[in-house]
Amino acid sequence: MVRKSKVIEREEVVIRFSGDSGDGMQLTGTLFSDTAAHFGNDLITFPDYPAEIRAPQGTVGGVSGFQVHLGHSEINTPGDFSDVLVAMNPAAIKANANLVKQGGTIIYDSDNFTDKNIAKAGYEKDPVKEEKLDAFNVIAAPISSMVKEALKDLNLEPKMILRTKNMFALGMVYWLFGRDLEYTEDYFDKKFHKLPDIAEANKIALRAGYYYAETIEALSPVYKILPAKIATGTYRNINGNTATAWGFLAAGEKAGLDIFIGSYPITPATGILEEMAARKDLGVKSFQAEDEIAGICTSLGASFAGHLSVTSTSGPGLALKSEAIGLAVMTELPIVIVDVQRGGPSTGLPTKTEQSDLMQALYGRNGESPVVVIAASTPPDCFHFAFEAARIALEHMTPVLLLTDSYLANGTEPWKVPDMSELPKIKPRFADPKDTPFLPYKRDEKTLARSWAIPGTPGLEHRIGGLEKTAKGTVSYIPENHEYMVNVRAEKIARVADKIPDLVPQGPKSGDMLLVGWGGSYGYLITAVRELQEEGYKVSLASFNYINPLPKNTADVFKRFKKIVICELNLGQFADYLRMKHQEFQYHQINKVQGLPFTVTDIKEKCIKLLEEN
């Protein structure tokens, strides 16, 4: 009997690939997202993987997931629940069963559902029954045996053959969404051009999966997602770490400066150092230091020597860099410190996301030690805010702390590639070689920034350092001088507010509730706010990127709403900061600290509850 699959046209769909950390789920998800992006869908990805490279096989702790949310309209989050779950083993069912939408599709590798694996995942006999998944469209596909069969003519080791299981699964998903295999096949040809056998094996497995899905047609419904209506231009997929690195490169070019990055590898920030190290073609000097402290200190040395200098790290590394950030405050040298936040304290949850380094970024140093703090809110806008961080550092002669997080760092989104000619020129504050004797702490009247005299310039020899100085650069213990310098350093940072954009609320300028967020939770908040608006609630969103100093119109935005609700992935650090800076308002909080992003559903529920509390 021939049964035609039902084709469902959808605005958006969420797919989650899930398996052992050695199953290649990250690659599978990436290839799927790239294909979708080329097709013209808007999308966001969310890689969710364990800290262990190869966690114990078959266990729930070892499950590595990759979620993609794609759509015909604008997509701002990786989605709360998935429409399609690909589970390579029973543990993947265990980890994700409650994250699949009612009636969604679950594809699993039935060959991998051995008694041993079922037991390892914590089931007794039948995961599908035990999870009560009967109402779902469950496809048991013998993936392992089918790739063995499909590849039997190739002279490959059994281990190599089984490694193509993920491509078989991907082929099935491609059929389900009516996607072309061309992009993925090209990828294998390029990636394995020296190993044509491996390229061929992956392509065969991919096609075998595609045809298998077509043959069984059990995969109904077939989803059809039309391309999104997005602005014209050239697009590419980009994750937050790459975008951050590229933002610095753009800033270097716009400032006419060479770039130095001194860093120590740390999850989830390492991608920034890796990308910068690969950019020798653009002259980047990358220095993999012996530790976090040397990372920032080499960068500070390079800054003294006249480079655009950055150091990248995550929370524990930021803690180690504290003293050197203080030195940068005192010597008033331009440097950008990127903190890709992860779950803390201590080693915490290295691969999971959190926004709990805010107070450390603002205040985690000895003495009165103000720095500019800014935060990126989407993977692509890490480019813009890295550029901004460098601009502020160079034009205001100050360290700038750029906060991103694990979710932004690893998440991918299509990005309309900017035209370099549209980016502003950055004007570093070089000292005038005729301005001798050079006074290191003489300041610009408006910004209070000092000038930058680069070693090698005749006549501008001078000394800077961590001891308190007079304007002339002489070490001074005079009480009044210290107080003056403390105030002037604080005022210099406060005046950066003159050079940053106003806060623009999304939605009406007044209403019942203003949802306030900062940095990486933007996507969830904007989705929640738009849905609430559609449901008739008078809710707007204020998402902050500039945290110290705050935009000048902050109070003006806040005062037009009846309730202000701060949403953040910590216990309320931004809320407390606002309580300090703008005491005239009352703040409500929505917080989450599970190492995971918010869900739209959760935010909406909590907002509605707060709205009804009148």
Next chain:
Amino acid sequence: MDDLKLTKYIPKDFKSDQEVRWCPGCGDHAILSAVQKALAELGIPKEKFAFISGIGCSSRFPYYMDTYGFHGIHGRAAAIASGVKVANPELSVWQMTGDGDALAIGGNHFIHVVRRNIDINIILFNNEIYGLTKGQYSPTSSKGIITKTSPYGTVEEPFSVGELVIGAKGRFFARTVDTNVALSTQIYIEAARHKGTSVIEALQNCVIFNDGIHDTIAARDVREDRTIILKQGEPMIFGKNNDKGLILEGLKLKVVNIGENGITDKDILVHDSQEENPGIHYMLANMKYPQYPVALGVIRAVPGPTYEAAVADQIETVRKNAKIKSVSDLLMSGSTWKVD
């Protein structure tokens, strides 16, 4: 011709307008004087010098030099100096540090700068005590020493600077005594000319907290018999009457009296600081009185590729064949698509 004249300096040209605040009689004054003399001899334009330091008495040094200077934080001078040199290899970069700054809190950076062979000149003021914090033992203090934090004597073994440098694959190690300004000046000049990390251990006297610590070997009346000044290509002879020398007996160095037991000048080891194999340098660096004279002068000076040159070369090579020449090229590289 004017340009040539400009690069002729006298030591005074390197004195800054800051009042020198070390204790009267401190060994640092002599080191400052020797460095200023050495710089005047080098013929390098003044604006190309950068003096970097950490924390401690010795680390106040940059303030007293009329050059570019950066007084850093405790232990991190090597890292800051590394950044300066890699960013601008044209600069003559000097790190001023002490036994605590370089070997305790900054030990990690110290071994790594040496391993990388970044062309900076490190003068390590070794007074075997913490001066600025007023008299606690340091990683070079002799075992058993009584200090404020070791009222019953220390129970730990000290580092030997030369041993550590050679262990970290160091290619230049020299030792001098603060009071010997002529020898120090000569060593600083050689260190500056050596391409790669140069470590100079300056045996320095802390007049307040460890006064006379080096007198056993460095006092005027005994120094000729208790130290040996090594010179490239010359036999290792020392003593007031130039009658003592070093020979290799089995696997060890031995002090012999020339003229006794049939020993002549020809039996004495000839110093070769440029020998790649560090075996003899290691033994020389570790000689201790009273069994041996303490070695002064340039003990090891083996040329080798520097980190910053390798970085520059790599960038040049990659750039030559690169498809990406600008950020615009990068933005459009790899997989992109057009939306019309």
